Amino acid sequence: MAFAAVFIVGAVIVYASFIRPALDEAEIARGEVASKGQVLELHQGAAEQVQSIITQFQNLGQVRQTVGLAIPDEPGVTDALNQFYAIARNEGVELKGFSLDEGVGPPAREFLVQRLGILTVSMSVEGRYESVKGFLEGVETNIRVANVMEVGIAPVSQDSTGSTDALFSMDLMVEVYYQRTE
């Protein structure tokens, strides 16, 4: 009977000290495996969807090109300057000054969306009123999206005020944008 008692006590000790903790450990490990299985399933579905979207996106060459002209994926300072210069030439105004400051837009609220880069362009042009006005309209309707922040217009010479040939100078502060790739 004494041996029997030893074995029973031994069995209880094995259960309490080894089997029970091992069961708890196994329960945790099983939970981990189950959650990883779910993650894998979700990721598989997501990867298929992403692949499908990327395939569709690659077929949108024309749209990508147009969007890239409105908001390019690099600062494109030279392009911006060329475009403003072309508008000035078309409208018959003289580009007198051009300065540039680079900044970053606010963080996007949507998931995955990367923030915009902002080029703040300050320009001075000079020309007749209609030309100066045409330049402002040209900048605002340019293919590369530009938001005019500040405009200052004044006649170059007070003596010529009121004359149709009077020269005006216009100081513009414009924001143009590019897509940052973070």
Place this chain on the structure above:
Amino acid sequence: MPEEEKNIPTGDFNDTVVFDAPSIGIPWRVLVFSLILFGISLVVFLGLKFGYMEYLENRSEALDQSIGELADTVNQDEQQEFITFYSQLVNLKTVLDNHQFGVNALKFLEENTLPPIYFTGAVMNVPERTMQLEGQADTLDIFIEQLAVLKDASGLEGDAVVDNIEFSPTGEVAFSMRLTFTPTFFARL
């Protein structure tokens, strides 16, 4: 009857043997049972530790590997290109929603300025929808008439706010005033 005879057990000897037999078997059975119980507990523990746990760990590692490999199924460059394009689209919509046409203010002045009035300077803040104007009028009457025209014009939020008026010896009026446009004024060309 003698005293010794009284203490001699009576009855059949075989009956006494049959009565004691189960009490000898029970301890053995308990011993075997406890041994089996102990053995089972050891087997269960070893099975859990080196069988089930090993299986779970291997399965977990295999899943980790599969998840890791899954990331490689989508080309990273293509993924980045797509994210950039998606960002461009979303940001373009935001920028266009807030796009304003400052040139509307110049057109507004052309339509709502009396001929004898001329402006000598204009500073416009498009996001704040304000324009600071400086100009001259031939007479005070003309300037007041100009204010009346601006009051009736559509596109202004409130009246023109006159900051300063100066009279020249010849009767001309130099003025400065501030216009505030309505929120939708710059929205469309």
